[in-house]
Amino acid sequence: MAEPSxxxxxxxTVGRLPYYLRALRDMADEGVLLTxxxxxxxxAGVGSAQLRKDLSFLGSFGTRGVGYDVGSxxxxxxxxxxxxxxxxxxxxxxxNLGHALANYSGYAQRGFTVRALLDASPDVVGTEVxxxxxxxxxxLEHVITARDVxxxxxxxxxxxxxxxxxxxxxxxxxxxxxFAPTALQVPDDVVxxxxxxxxxxxxxxxxxAARAAGAS
Ligand SMILES: NC(=O)c1ccc[n+]([C@@H]2O[C@H](COP(=O)([O-])OP(=O)(O)OC[C@H]3O[C@@H](n4cnc5c(N)ncnc54)[C@H](O)[C@@H]3O)[C@@H](O)[C@H]2O)c1
Numbered sequence: 001m002a003e004p005s006x007x008x009x010x011x012x013t014v015g016r017l018p019y020y021l022r023a024l025r026d027m028a029d030e031g032v033l034l035t036x037x038x039x040x041x042x043x044a045g046v047g048s049a050q051l052r053k054d055l056s057f058l059g060s061f062g063t064r065g066v067g068y069d070v071g072s073x074x075x076x077x078x079x080x081x082x083x084x085x086x087x088x089x090x091x092x093x094x095x096n097l098g099h100a101l102a103n104y105s106g107y108a109q110r111g112f113t114v115r116a117l118l119d120a121s122p123d124v125v126g127t128e129v130x131x132x133x134x135x136x137x138x139x140l141e142h143v144i145t146a147r148d149v150x151x152x153x154x155x156x157x158x159x160x161x162x163x164x165x166x167x168x169x170x171x172x173x174x175x176x177x178x179f180a181p182t183a184l185q186v187p188d189d190v191v192x193x194x195x196x197x198x199x200x201x202x203x204x205x206x207x208x209a210a211r212a213a214g215a216s
């Protein structure tokens with residue numbers, strides 16, 4: 001199946017594809033074979049015009065009056081997201097957050113396996129978390145190569161995140177999911193996605209303040 005090129009699909013569309021895929025998987029689990037753009041859009045939490053536009057970047061789907069084949073569309077979105085091949089993760093920083101991330105049970109269903117956990121603390125290195133023995137971050141590059149790690153999740157303190165990112169890149173990894181409160185400087189061919197729960201809450205606080213101001 002041909003995969004759309006990275007530049008042909010807008011980043012905002014790529015950001016919505018996981019929601020379409022999750023909605024399609026839920027439907028498949030419920031035994032739904034066909035869906036309409038309005039049903040899929042509602043389940044994914046977007047407007048149906050937005051859904052149709054997003055899918056138009058991937059190709060031509062659906063039959064007028066019949067709708068979308070749930071299984072085929074899910075397979076196509078999986079291919080577009082590069083989920084046909086398995087992605088192998090390492091999580092660096094096995095503290096509170098790293099433990100929670102390591103114990104998340106949804107990776108396999110979404111096309112990921114956790115191959116390595118790494119930390120710097122002697123209290124943590126050598127312990128078993130989620131079925132894996134935590135490795136010493138001093139061996140980071142060797143572990144990445146030996147376990148064929150393709151993506152790294154950073155859950156360390158912010159002060160050490162840049163140095164770890166540089167080692168990760170030197171070991172050949174090109175995709176990093178960053179939870180540390182640091183803007184990572186990486187080469188142009190490396191993609192960093194940052195997650196910031198505090199920032200999201202601040203955005204909610206902004207909306208709460210705006211609503212309160214409107215009500216007064
Ligand atoms: N992005 C978010 O929404 C979000 C939410 C919670 C926490 N965080 C951030 O995630 C990070 C982890 O938070 P936490 O609550 O798990 O902290 P924590 O202190 O419980 O865990 C940090 C872990 O990193 C390890 N570590 C320290 N230096 C290291 C190094 N050089 N290499 C490898 N491991 C190292 C520590 O030994 C510890 O196990 C922090 O930077 C925190 O600010 C982000």
